[in-house]
Amino acid sequence: MIDGTANGTGARRDKKSFELIGGSPALDLVNTLDWRFRNGPPPEELLQDYYDLVQFSVQCSLLSDAVGRRLVRNVNESKAAQVVAAVRELREAAAEVLYAALEGVGPSASSMKVLEKCFREAREYERLLWDGEKLAWELSQSPAPAELPLWMLSLKFEDLMTSDEMHKLRECGNAECRWLFLDTSKNHTRRWCDMKICGNRMKARRFKAQRRG
Numbered sequence: 001m002i003d004g005t006a007n008g009t010g011a012r013r014d015k016k017s018f019e020l021i022g023g024s025p026a027l028d029l030v031n032t033l034d035w036r037f038r039n040g041p042p043p044e045e046l047l048q049d050y051y052d053l054v055q056f057s058v059q060c061s062l063l064s065d066a067v068g069r070r071l072v073r074n075v076n077e078s079k080a081a082q083v084v085a086a087v088r089e090l091r092e093a094a095a096e097v098l099y100a101a102l103e104g105v106g107p108s109a110s111s112m113k114v115l116e117k118c119f120r121e122a123r124e125y126e127r128l129l130w131d132g133e134k135l136a137w138e139l140s141q142s143p144a145p146a147e148l149p150l151w152m153l154s155l156k157f158e159d160l161m162t163s164d165e166m167h168k169l170r171e172c173g174n175a176e177c178r179w180l181f182l183d184t185s186k187n188h189t190r191r192w193c194d195m196k197i198c199g200n201r202m203k204a205r206r207f208k209a210q211r212r213g
């Protein structure tokens, strides 16, 4: 577990678990703004702070536990807030493009501008490394800058959104959920994020709504 006692990341917390159903960390990140399209109450932000961001990145295997711990320990409060804001901006620009693509519509110029900026910036910090067999572009993890999760996620969006995998992009058929995923089923017939998760999330949501009265 990553210890969140360091600067600006809050007290030690229980490990948060994200539902990774997208088939790509990029799509799983989009799904961290939950109930994005629901009527009534606003969407639910699952990426509350830098600790959550690191936890998400570790769970997606973008970062090792050790690097995650180091990032949380070393980041200061203002940098942490800045990186989280940048990740949310990346996520929302990508979400706009992805949901528009599902509707067969082109993206907005403003979202494209954000993505272009994010992709370029992330690439700037890649280093050419020898991976034992061949050359590879990689983001250096030591020293690990606070922006590392942002840049890694930027490159995940770039990989996905410039690839033929986009043909597999689907959204959950539950109109209140609409989580994104890649349909890798044999006959391209997947319609739901995950029946169990989707059902449970709906139930939890109704329960909360009832308690609010």
Ligand SMILES: [Zn+2]
Residues within 6 Å of the ligand: 172, 173, 174, 177, 178, 179, 192, 193, 194, 198
């Ligand atoms: Zn769903």
